[in-house]
Amino acid sequence: MLKREELKAIRTEFWTVFGRMMNPHHSSTGFKVRWTNYRTGVPDLYFRCHMEKNHAAISIDLQHNDPGMRALFWEQFEEYKTYFHSIMETEYVWEERTYLPDGKEISRISLTLSNVSLFNKATWPDAFEFLKANLLRLDEFWGDVHLTFKEFAK
Numbered sequence: 435m436l437k438r439e440e441l442k443a444i445r446t447e448f449w450t451v452f453g454r455m456m457n458p459h460h461s462s463t464g465f466k467v468r469w470t471n472y473r474t475g476v477p478d479l480y481f482r483c484h485m486e487k488n489h490a491a492i493s494i495d496l497q498h499n500d501p502g503m504r505a506l507f508w509e510q511f512e513e514y515k516t517y518f519h520s521i522m523e524t525e526y527v528w529e530e531r532t533y534l535p536d537g538k539e540i541s542r543i544s545l546t547l548s549n550v551s552l553f554n555k556a557t558w559p560d561a562f563e564f565l566k567a568n569l570l571r572l573d574e575f576w577g578d579v580h581l582t583f584k585e586f587a588k
Contacts, residue, residue, distance in 0.1 A: 436553075444552060444553065445485075445552065448485055448552060448558065448561075449470050449485075451558070451562070452469075452470060452483075452562055452565060452566075453468075453469065453470045455562055455566065456469035456470070456566060456569070459566075459570065461573050461577065462573050462574045462576075462577035463577050467573070469569055470483065472569070472572075472573070474576065474580065474583075475580060475584060476580070476583045476584055476586075476587045477498075477587055478496065478497045478498040478499070478503075478504075479494070479495070479496055479497075479498075479507065479583060479587075480494070480495045480497065481493070481494055481495075481569070481572060481576075482494075482495055483565050483569065485550070485552045485561055485565075486551075486552060487551055487552055487553055488548065488549075488550075488551055489546050489547060489548050489549075489550060490546070490547045490550050490561040490564050490565060491544055491545065491546040491547070492544065492545055492564075492565060492568045492569065492572070493542050493543060493544035493545075494511070494542065494543040494544070494572070495540055495541075495542050496508060496511075496540055496541040496542070497538070497540045501539075503586075504540070504541055506586055507541070507583065507586060508530055508541045510582060510583065510586065511528075511543060512528075514575075514579055515528070517575070517578075517579075518543075518575055521571050521574055521575040521578075522545075522568065522571050522572070522575065523571065524545065526543050526544060526545045527542075527543070527544050527545065527546075528543050529541065529542045529543075529544070545568060547560070547561065547564040550564070
């Protein structure tokens with residue numbers, strides 16, 4: 435089992451390499467983006483990338499504490515579902531209710547890639563390509579619809 439410091443070093447290396455790989459890419463709006471910490475501009479709405487011991491994943495997390503507000507955002511995403519899947523070029527998993535490890539209830543739209551591992555550098559190129567392709571498509575989708583969500587957040 436890896437020590438905490440070793441795990442942190444591996445994670446840091448993975449995300450640093452990925453960040454450098456994404457650095458030349460700009461947002462669909464033309465602006466420079468910190469891809470590993472994508473800012474949606476909408477409170478409690480996050481784009482998350484994960485790399486774990488047995489998979490990589492990308493998700494849209496709706497983490498509003500107010501269930502009514504989270505439901506409103508969820509309904510709006512459902513309105514865009516057909517468009518979302520056409521941009522993303524694959525079917526994502528839609529979970530209106532799921533839970534974070536700390537027990538907090540959220541809504542999540544996600545896609546997972548199996549057979550990659552944070553601990554196997556030979557699988558990193560596949561994980562990088564998966565995350566890159568999906569982040570760029572997600573950015574394209576968000577560039578088209580973000581104003582709707584910003585209005586809801588007011």
